[in-house]
Amino acid sequence: MRRAATLTLCALALAPALAQAESGVARRAAAARAAGVAAAYGARPAAPAKTAATATAAALSAQTATSHTTPGAAMLAVMPAAAAASMPLASAATGAGQAQSPGSAPAPAPAPAPAQSKATAVLQPQPASQCRGNIYLTFDTGSQAQAKLIAETLQKHRIKASFFLANEKTVNGDYSLDPSWGPYWKARLAEGHVIGSHTFDHDVLVRDGAAGQLEVKPGFGASAGKLRSLSPEQYCGEIRRVDQRFMELTGSHLDPLWRAPAGRTTPRALAAARSCGYTHVGWSPAGFSGDELPSEKYSNTSLLAKSLRDLRGGDIVLIHMGIWSRKDAWAPANLEALITGLTQRGFCFATLRDHPDYSSSFKRP
Numbered sequence: 001m002r003r004a005a006t007l008t009l010c011a012l013a014l015a016p017a018l019a020q021a022e023s024g025v026a027r028r029a030a031a032a033r034a035a036g037v038a039a040a041y042g043a044r045p046a047a048p049a050k051t052a053a054t055a056t057a058a059a060l061s062a063q064t065a066t067s068h069t070t071p072g073a074a075m076l077a078v079m080p081a082a083a084a085a086s087m088p089l090a091s092a093a094t095g096a097g098q099a100q101s102p103g104s105a106p107a108p109a110p111a112p113a114p115a116q117s118k119a120t121a122v123l124q125p126q127p128a129s130q131c132r133g134n135i136y137l138t139f140d141t142g143s144q145a146q147a148k149l150i151a152e153t154l155q156k157h158r159i160k161a162s163f164f165l166a167n168e169k170t171v172n173g174d175y176s177l178d179p180s181w182g183p184y185w186k187a188r189l190a191e192g193h194v195i196g197s198h199t200f201d202h203d204v205l206v207r208d209g210a211a212g213q214l215e216v217k218p219g220f221g222a223s224a225g226k227l228r229s230l231s232p233e234q235y236c237g238e239i240r241r242v243d244q245r246f247m248e249l250t251g252s253h254l255d256p257l258w259r260a261p262a263g264r265t266t267p268r269a270l271a272a273a274r275s276c277g278y279t280h281v282g283w284s285p286a287g288f289s290g291d292e293l294p295s296e297k298y299s300n301t302s303l304l305a306k307s308l309r310d311l312r313g314g315d316i317v318l319i320h321m322g323i324w325s326r327k328d329a330w331a332p333a334n335l336e337a338l339i340t341g342l343t344q345r346g347f348c349f350a351t352l353r354d355h356p357d358y359s360s361s362f363k364r365p
Contacts (some may be wrong), residue, residue, distance in 0.1 A: 003225040097302060132346030133313015136355055137161040138283065140198055140259065143322030144170035146331040147184060153335050155191070159349045161298070163188060164259040164281075165242050166198035168220055171322065177242070183251035189250050194351040196257035197278065200241035203228075205264040214269055219261065232272035239278055256361045257281050257352060276310045281352060283318035286310035291330030292323045300333040307334075316355070 053222040139150060139161060147170075154161055165185070167177040174180050177200075189195060202219035206227065213229045216238075230238070243254040258278040260269065271278055290303040311317070319331065339349070352358045 018035060027291065036240060096106050130346075131313075131348035133345045134354065135311060135313070135342055135346070135351040136287075136316045136352055137319065137349055138164065138259075138281070138316055138352070139319050139321050140164045140321040141166050141168045143168070143324050144172070144176055144181075145322035146329060146335075147321050149331055150335065151184070151188065152318075153331075153339070154193075157336075157339050157343075157349075159339065160192050160194075160351045160353045161349070162194040162196065162255075162257070162281075164196050164257075165196040165246065165254075166202040166220070166261065167200050167242070167245070168202055176321075177245045177249070179249065185246065186250045189252055192351070194257065194353050195246070195253045196255050196281065196352075197239045197242040199238045199261060200245070201238065201240050202261045203230075203235075204261045205266065205269055208266050212268070214266070214272070216355045232275065233270065235269060235272045236276040236278075239273055240276060255353070257319050257358060281316065281358060284311075284315040286312065286313045287317040289319045289330060289334070291316060291320050291334075293326070295326050295328035300328060300330055303330065304334045304337055304341075307338055308345070309344065311347075313347060314355075316352075 087233075103319070137159065141164070165177060167175045170176055170181075172180070185195070201221035201224070203216040204219065206215045206217055209229050213231060214235045216228050216230060217226065218224050218228065239258050246252070246254050256275055256277050256279060259281050263282050265280060265282075274278060286307070289307060290298050293303075305316070319335070322329070322331075342349075353362050
C-alpha cells in the first residue's frame, strides 16, 4: 500500500510535465525539426522519439558533436559544390560581399496589411548570467512578405533585434517606407529594437568612380536599374534619406548604423558614411542565413542545420523580411526553429547596441 501510494504521488507530480511534453502539436513540430536537422547531417534514422523533448535533445546532440566544423567546411557540406564558391558572404568587420538579386519570380499573394502590434511594451532581455554568448539577429527590408511573422516571433520569444530599412516594393503593392508602414515601424521602435539605414533606394555600390565619385545601381526609385554617379555627399544623402522618412513616420531618428545593400562597400563609401555619422554593419560568415538563395538548391532544412552548427557567440545573422525570388520562404520554416535551437544551446539574443564593435557608436554626442 505504501509503495502504491508513493507511485501515485510521483505520477501526480509528473503529470503536468508529461502532458506538456506529450502535447500533440509540440511533439510533431519538434520531431519534424529534429528529423530535418538529423537528415541534414547525414544521420541514420533513429527510432521514433517518445516525447518532443527527447527528439529535440537528440538533434541538439548531433549539432554539438559537429560544432567544431569550420564555417567554410560546414557551408560546403550542405550545398552543391558548383554553387558554393559563388555564395555571397560578408564580414561583420569589412562588410565586403557580392550583390544579391531580387529575382524575377512571380509576386506571392499580398501579405496582410501591416498593423501596429498590441504589445508595445519594451521587451525585457534574457538574464545575462545564463548566456553562453549573444547572437545578433538583423533584418533587412525586402518584399516584406514575412514582416508580420518576424514581429510576432520576436515578441513571442521576447527578443530584441536590429533592422535595416530601405524603401523597397512590398507584396502589398506599396513601399516599405510609405505611410502605410508607419505603424509597423513605430511598434518595432517601441519594443526597443535597433533600426538603421539600408540606403533609401537600395543603392548597390558598383565601384569607386573617377574624380572621387561613387557609382551605384539603385534597386528602386526613379533610377532603378540604372548606373548613377554620386559624390560622397550625395551618397551620404541616400543614407540620410531613410532617417528623414523614418522621422516623418515615427517621430524618432534612426540609430547611427547602416548596412550597404548586398554588403558592398569601399573605403570611400565607408568614409562618406562616417562623415555623416553612420557606422557600417555587415554580417558574420556563419551568419549568412541563405534566405536569398534558390530554395531548389538550398533547402530550408539544410540552411537551418548549417546555422545551428556554425553560429557562435558574437555572430551577426543576416535575414531578409521577404525575398521575391525564393519560392520556399526561409522565415516561416526556420526563424522560430533557429531561435529555439540557439536558445537550447545556451545562447541569448541582443541588439547591435550591445555589440562590442558598435556600442561606442551609440554614445556619440
